[in-house]
Amino acid sequence: MVSATPSNSTEAAPTCAAAIEPTQPIRIVHGMVVLDAPRVAAVPGRLGEYEVEARIARGGMGGVFLARERRTRRPVAIKVIDPELAIHPDIVARLRDELEVSRRARHPGLLEIQAFGRSEEGVPYLVMEFLDGENLGDLLDRGRLELGAAAAIGAQVASAVAALHAAGVVHCDLKPDNLHVLYQEGLAGWPATKVLDYGVAQIWGRELEDEPSIAGTPAYMAPEQWRGQAVAGSDVYSLGCVLYEMVTGAPPFGGTLPELMTSHFEALPLRAAVRRPGLRLDLDRLIGRMLAKDPALRPRMAEVARSLALVAQELPSPSWHADTFAWAVLAAG
Numbered sequence: 001m002v003s004a005t006p007s008n009s010t011e012a013a014p015t016c017a018a019a020i021e022p023t024q025p026i027r028i029v030h031g032m033v034v035l036d037a038p039r040v041a042a043v044p045g046r047l048g049e050y051e052v053e054a055r056i057a058r059g060g061m062g063g064v065f066l067a068r069e070r071r072t073r074r075p076v077a078i079k080v081i082d083p084e085l086a087i088h089p090d091i092v093a094r095l096r097d098e099l100e101v102s103r104r105a106r107h108p109g110l111l112e113i114q115a116f117g118r119s120e121e122g123v124p125y126l127v128m129e130f131l132d133g134e135n136l137g138d139l140l141d142r143g144r145l146e147l148g149a150a151a152a153i154g155a156q157v158a159s160a161v162a163a164l165h166a167a168g169v170v171h172c173d174l175k176p177d178n179l180h181v182l183y184q185e186g187l188a189g190w191p192a193t194k195v196l197d198y199g200v201a202q203i204w205g206r207e208l209e210d211e212p213s214i215a216g217t218p219a220y221m222a223p224e225q226w227r228g229q230a231v232a233g234s235d236v237y238s239l240g241c242v243l244y245e246m247v248t249g250a251p252p253f254g255g256t257l258p259e260l261m262t263s264h265f266e267a268l269p270l271r272a273a274v275r276r277p278g279l280r281l282d283l284d285r286l287i288g289r290m291l292a293k294d295p296a297l298r299p300r301m302a303e304v305a306r307s308l309a310l311v312a313q314e315l316p317s318p319s320w321h322a323d324t325f326a327w328a329v330l331a332a333g
């Protein structure tokens with residue numbers, strides 16, 4: 001995860017800022033940018049009572065694998081930390097916090113994490129329900145969504161995150177890669193969707209770490225989150241960026257890291273309806289309110305969930321073919 005190490009010296013900050021992809025996770029520790037770079041983890045073979053079958057994804061700290069409980073053959077997903085990173089107590093604590101978040105809030109739209117374990121070699125891992133579906137980020141790589149799909153996916157995410165907020169947790173990293181669209185019917189005939197990755201979530205009432213750190217993904221981070229002051233409304237802002245991307249094909253702001261930061265602080269995004277002609281004005285207005293610079297001016301997550309569910313129900317539904325995933329999506333161009 002760490003490719004630029006923070007130091008207390010007065011030397012110039014690492015010069016990586018301009019080369020950072022806007023969708024790449026970062027942490028800012030004492031004002032220095034630290035990359036959460038993808039790493040390659042070996043497929044571990046066996047972990048406790050689980051047999052590991054295949055890699056699903058590689059992430060910032062290791063990998064996510066499809067595995068089966070040996071006795072029941074039940075499929076699970078396992079997130080494993082790279083052995084060389086597993087010596088950092090902070091990283092292991094983040095993994096344990098993911099389990100804690102999942103225990104605090106249960107909702108059909110929230111990924112359930114079942115256990116924290118360690119391999120015989122001491123490598124820490126999380127056991128999670130296996131989500132049979134597709135990452136929203138991968139889906140959006142193929143194009144923007146039908147408006148009904150965008151509203152239904154957004155409504156399900158908002159309702160799940162409202163449950164997190166009610167349990168005292170701010171997700172802090174809502175983005176397409178952390179949303180999973182399932183091969184299963186959900187709201188208004190569109191696919192069920194779940195929120196995952198509680199790796200940088202903030203749990204209210206916890207004592208602040210002695211080393212203040214800011215974590216998130218630049219293309220989706222609210223102004224106050226850049227200052228290290230994430231609140232529930234910061235998730236509303238991030239989901240606003242995701243909705244904007246679902247309907248227009250790109251998040252509201254792009255550019256280098258400094259350009260992105262300035263845009264989130266100061267720039268008014270081009271209205272989504274300008275980039276997506278035919279966008280319903282109520283949806284356009286809702287997205288605009290979610291992207292307000294001042295968190296107090298954004299709607300609350302529960303209101304977002306209700307408004308989007310209404311829109312999803314008023315728009316045409318797909319014909320559902322779960323085996324082919326043929327709701328698919330994507331209004332070209």
Ligand SMILES: Nc1ncnc2c1ncn2[C@@H]1O[C@H](COP(=O)(O)OP(=O)(O)O)[C@@H](O)[C@H]1O
Nearest residue numbers: 057059060064077128129130131135177197199
């Ligand atoms: N329980 C799961 N079932 C299926 N796929 C998953 C599951 N958890 C994570 N993934 C996939 O693995 C990717 C990385 O997982 P994530 O929890 O976001 O890890 P990281 O902290 O490395 O970003 C996700 O974007 C998703 O595509």
Ligand SMILES: [Mg+2]
Nearest residue numbers: 059177178197
């Ligand atoms: Mg992630």
